[in-house]
Amino acid sequence: MQKYSNAIIITIDDDTIYPYSTVANLVNSHISHPHAIISLGVKQIEIENGLPTPFNEWCSNIVGEPFKIAKQAFNQKRMDFLAQGVAGVLYPPSILPKETFNEQAIKRLCIYADDFWLKCMELMANIPTVCPKTRIKIHAIYFSQETALFKINILENKNDSQFQAILEEYKDYNLLEKLKA
Numbered sequence: 316m317q318k319y320s321n322a323i324i325i326t327i328d329d330d331t332i333y334p335y336s337t338v339a340n341l342v343n344s345h346i347s348h349p350h351a352i353i354s355l356g357v358k359q360i361e362i363e364n365g366l367p368t369p370f371n372e373w374c375s376n377i378v379g380e381p382f383k384i385a386k387q388a389f390n391q392k393r394m395d396f397l398a399q400g401v402a403g404v405l406y407p408p409s410i411l412p413k414e415t416f417n418e419q420a421i422k423r424l425c426i427y428a429d430d431f432w433l434k435c436m437e438l439m440a441n442i443p444t445v446c447p448k449t450r451i452k453i454h455a456i457y458f459s460q461e462t463a464l465f466k467i468n469i470l471e472n473k474n475d476s477q478f479q480a481i482l483e484e485y486k487d488y489n490l491l492e493k494l495k496a
Contacts, residue, residue, distance in 0.1 A: 316406065316411065316415070316416070317416050320408065320409045321408045321409060322408055323342075323345065323405060323406070323407060323408060324405070324406040324408075325338060325341055325403065325404070325405050325406075326400055326403070326404050326406070327400075327403045327404075328400060328401045331401060331453050332453065333403060333451070333453055334451055334452065334453075337355065337403045337451065338403075340355060340403075340447055340451070341353050341355065341403055341404075341405040341447075342405065343447070344390070344405070344445060344447035345405050345407065347390070348390075348392060348443075348445045349407060350407060350410070350442070351392050351407075351442065351443045351444060351445045352398050352404060352405070352406060352407075352410070352433075352437055352442060352443070352444045352445070353404065353405040353444075353445050353446075353447065354396070354398030354399060354402055354403070354404045354405075354444055354445070354446055355402040355403045355404075355446065355447065355451050356398075356399040356401065356402025356403070356446070356451065356453075357393075357396040357397060357398055357399060357402075357444060357446040358373060358396070358397045358399060359373065359388070359393075359395050359396060359397075360373070360395045360396070360397050360434075360494055361373040362395075362491065362494060362495065365491065366491070367475075367478060367479075367482075367491070369475050370474040370475050370478070371474075388446065389446055389447065389448035390445060390446075390447055390448055391445065392443035392444075392445055393443055393444055393445070393446075394438065394441075394443055394444075394493055394494055394495070395494045395495070396443075396444035396445075396446060397430055397431070397434050397444075398430060398433065398434065398437075398444050399430060400429060400430050400433075401453065402451060402453065403451075410440070410442055411433070411436050411437065411440060411442070412436055412439055412440045414436060414439065415432075415433070415436040420484065424477065424480040424481050424484055425477035425478075425480060425481055426477075427473060427477065428473070428474055428477035428478065428481075431474065431477055431478045431481060432481060435478075435481045435482065435485060435490055438488070438490045438493045438494065439485060439488045439490065441493065
């Protein structure tokens, strides 16, 4: 993203098999929503009493069924959607703030939670996320999950502490308030 700041950037996981239509689906949605992050899989961040609820309460970790959202939310610009990198995400050119590339902050706050880091940077810059009405089926490459971030972030509940660390670090940006917009 830094090196090719004027380019559209698409991220996918290297341990996953994607449908042939993945890139076309991302690009087609980008054409309709050029100033939004496009993700083929999102989770709606839930807030209760002014704080995010635990990640495992609002995120199914069942492979093949991780991206259930309300039908009326498809193709809508939403601030409360967390783009899930595993599904494929499109970032428009030069859309994220310079702070996105603060390596020291990333290492200190959320070395294993890139989705949350990027979400907070999107909130900082008031960038919505769109999930196109495209159901995808992704499959992990056999034996590729022996070492995987979900073991740390989901099974050990590290997503919550890393998300909270980012929110605390950037509290002057009122990121939780922006989730409600």
